Amino acid sequence: MRAEAKTEALTARTAALTASGSGWLGAARRDAVARLAAMGLPTKRDEYWRYTDPASLTAATPEPAALFDAGDEAPAFDGIDAVKLVFVDGMFDPAQSDDPATAGIEITHLSQAEGVDIHWAREVYGVLEARGQIPVQRPLATLNTAYATQGFLIRATAKAAKPVSFIYHHKSTTSDALLHHCIKMEPGSELTILESGPAAARMTSVMEVEVADGARFHHIRAQGRDHARRAATHVFSRIGAGALFKSFTLTANGCLTRNEQIVELVGNDGVAHVAGAAVGDGTFHHDDTVFMTHEGLRCESRQVFKKVLMNGAVGVFQGKILVKPGAQKTDGYQISQSLLLDGDSQFLAKPELEIYADDVKCSHGSTSGAIDDTALFYLQSRGVPKRVAQSLLVLAFLAEAIGEIEDEAIAEDIRLRLEGWLQRHEH
Amino acid sequence: MLNIKNLHVKLEEEDKVILNGVDLAIGAGEVHAIMGPNGSGKSTLSYVLSGREGYTVTEGSATLEGTELLDMEPEERAAAGLFLAFQYPVEIPGVGNMTFLRTAVNAQRKARGEEELSAGDFLKIVRAKAKTLQIDADMLKRPVNVGFSGGEKKRNEILQMAMLEPRMCILDETDSGLDVDAMKLVAEGVNALRSEGRSFLVITHYQRLLDHIQPDFVHIMAAGRIIKSGGPELALEVENNGYADLLAEAE
């Protein structure tokens, strides 16, 4: 029964899509189509979707999502000097974008990559995604590999002059975006990728990041404030010896967001930090799902996820640290916390450790509760108005996650956006 | 008592030589002090003698009353009468100090083929010895070294020494982290244990501990070797002139 339902859903979802293309990209897509057929699409009865119903993500067409007017709030990362690449409803718009060549690194749009043999890309596109299917299937990512035609292939061979900023505008209430980026960080290179905007009524995205030995990769993302948008995002990363991978996501609003991070620390002495701050009011279901695999020696991983929820908002965290046999001297840390600002909100968490090596230091913590009344009273007794005091405490709660952003200007941008959100949502 | 001959030691995991031919003979009832600048190999010597992992002996020997120490497991060395007072005593959460002491005492007695102490006798002895070291009942009840102050940890080491009655005691920087009063208390504990059949090796960076524990011999260690030996006056020389002159002289 379940298998049939999964296949039926898949047929409906992909009816209007074609896995096109020739050469290596076409082959990779056809391979994904075959893998996807064996999986079908997820249902809420899958353990992996225990706390988030994927129905609206797997439906044949997206629920219409009203456009959002951000008023006078500046776009995210507006003040950051970056190579801006703009997408409208999931389609690249060169007219609004900077010339990719100015980034001083290799940037090729997926549509131009089909014919040419970009040798590094064939070792990344769909490859990291396929590796990330074990032990848990992520069919939405495979669907993306099979059918996405939009996205960039980026290769950094040295320290990039400035960040690459993907900006995703949402202009059609019924848009359904499939975005697929591949990033290859050659040994010793360094690059920051920024992502911002709601993208579409529904977005399904994959980013595959290969971080070679000694390379450094930073990813900071601000998901758009559109209330009705839905998104299923996946970042697959493979981290080499002495390499660094850092990813931070700010989520404010959006009716359904599922952010998956699948990280493999394959070299020795690698570092991977994934963090998220999510704030939601009302119809807001936010799911962070992280799978951190340690294979190399002496690697360090951190997962820091904080959620502030009110008026029936739901926060989900599923995070795992898997330490494979032989991955000695692993240092794994994971914290997931939620602040429930009223009685209607929910926090659902499954923080896991799976450890097959003995000389390791792994810990996780998870808490849920209301704002600390004593702290609130203390601030008020010192003359701070209640609303201000609350905002202060909320920002203090989120600080550890924001602290994972290395670039201070970007961190400040994120902080200001959070402050703005809190001011608008004081209760 | 303790005879160290041409001891060469390197780190197990990297090719770094720490001890470079140490020779030292300690007779029964004698108190020797080893002084030396940081990184001279003093603490390594104490670890190698007590059998800590992570070191490889490449050459030489160390015998306790004629028996080779270096082939033994740490517990066998302890049963043979060797005791190391740690520079940083280890905390063991959940294990009561009393339990620890009794387990250790009886393990050693058993290893030597002696009768184990009865609970009552043990308690009496511990109480008496603890009192002289100003260790209260609460400290005995708490988990081993957990939440102890620096002085409490060191007094606890001396209490273990008093209970285990070793013949060869090594004190590794026992004065570190202690104020004068705490140091006096510890030194008194040690002095009370001095006897004809018991020898001491006091490892220290400063002379001040030796004001309270009078050594018979003083050795200066540098770069993994003993570069000079003498009487108590050598310690005063270090106190007054520092190590620089001695090091230069050895060159």
Next chain:
Amino acid sequence: MDGVELEVRDGVDRETIETVQAMSGKYKHGWETDVEMDYAPKGLSEDIVRLISAKNEEPQWMLDWRLAAYHRWVKMEEPTWAMVSYPKIDYQDQYYYAKPKSMAVKPKSLDEVDPKLLATYAKLGIPLKEQALLAGVEAPEGERKVAVDAVFDSVSLGTTFKKELAKAGVIFCSISEAVREHPELVKKYIGSVVPPTDNFFATLNSAVFSDGSFVYIPPGVKCPMELSTYFRINAENTGQFERTLIVCDRGAYVSYLEGCTAPKRDIPQLHAAVVEIVILEDAEVKYSTVQNWYPGDENGVGGIYNFVTKRADCREARAKVMWTQVETGSAITWKYPSCILRGDDSQGEFYSIAIANNAQQADTGTKMIHLGKRTKSRIVSKGISAGRAQNTYRGLVSMHPRATDSRNYTQCDSLLIGDKCGAHTVPYIEVKNNSSRVEHEATTSKVDEDQLFYCRSRGMDEEEAVALVVNGFCKDVLQALPMEFAMEAQALVAISLEGSVG
């Protein structure tokens, strides 16, 4: 004052070391008793269910209840979500009922029981004489009494201190006797905490349970002594399916202990038990288990497959339950003693030590279901993995929207000894109101080399040092056990880890 307490506490640890030293073998309860047995035919069918019911001289309603469970079970699938793997169990290749021939005519008292059977318990250190002893350890002051229900394969041999307990109004007997003698109580409460439909193994148990213990503590009564059940599997190829039902009426209190052992056999044996506890207003139950089923050999041959459903229902206000478990045995452990905190201000606690050595696999934890207001729960889990063993903590903390101002604290620590074993933590946390506070912490680390060296430099050998450090790691849980059990548990911790170092 201090000295007295010191001596007692210290005595516990001392006992460990002495016991360890006294033991030369590994599993000390691996011998078997040679008695003639009556078996039901091999396999499971409606006829077998009827036969078990008939053997226990049950009323029709009990048989109907069993049959309903059986028909449901046939359609169920064995769960696969736990982190344990084992060859497929052939449910038709087992005996579901085995009873010593000498028990064919029910003995009127324990004095009439076959001396061979009594000797079995004596050898295990379980006193069936009415004296103040348990597990071979002398009780301090000689005052404590423990009543024992001795279950041997499918039947209860008898229960001690029945008369004395009856004076206090306490009912303590085998469940088969309770079905006959106290049908109104059994009918009212059986299946009310773990319904026959609950899960594959509980449903199986509901169909074929042969014996087990029944306890009823009347309102306001503090049970005058600790109650215990000692389970022994002896017959080969036979599953043990016991069912325990404890009802603690308003304002009452009872502490209940459970122990289990089995002979060494090359063929795994199935054990699927159900324990149900009903706790009414202001009542309190403490339930302690030392599970020492045969764990199989170093290569994972043989051992007990232990699939157990245990649940306590704090049905009314201010009810309290405390589960304490020391899980050292079994080849497979699948066990989640749970608390339903239904009454306002009710409390649940779960303290667990799970040790898996050699090829053992343990998947164990708890569920804390907060339904009432201001309910509190606390989970302390210590998992130790050694050899090639896999040890998983699995738990659920659920705060219902109605369970306002509630509180949970969870601490899960894992210790790894050796680089071939695994330690896993799978907690589920579901919070649906904001006035409740939930905190979960978990750590995983290896046994501390500095601590081991420190112990050894004071003269302890390596196994002694490991036993001491591991006992320290488990202290919070050991302290939650009744004294006699704490001693046995400490000794077990050491024995279970034999051969794990070096």
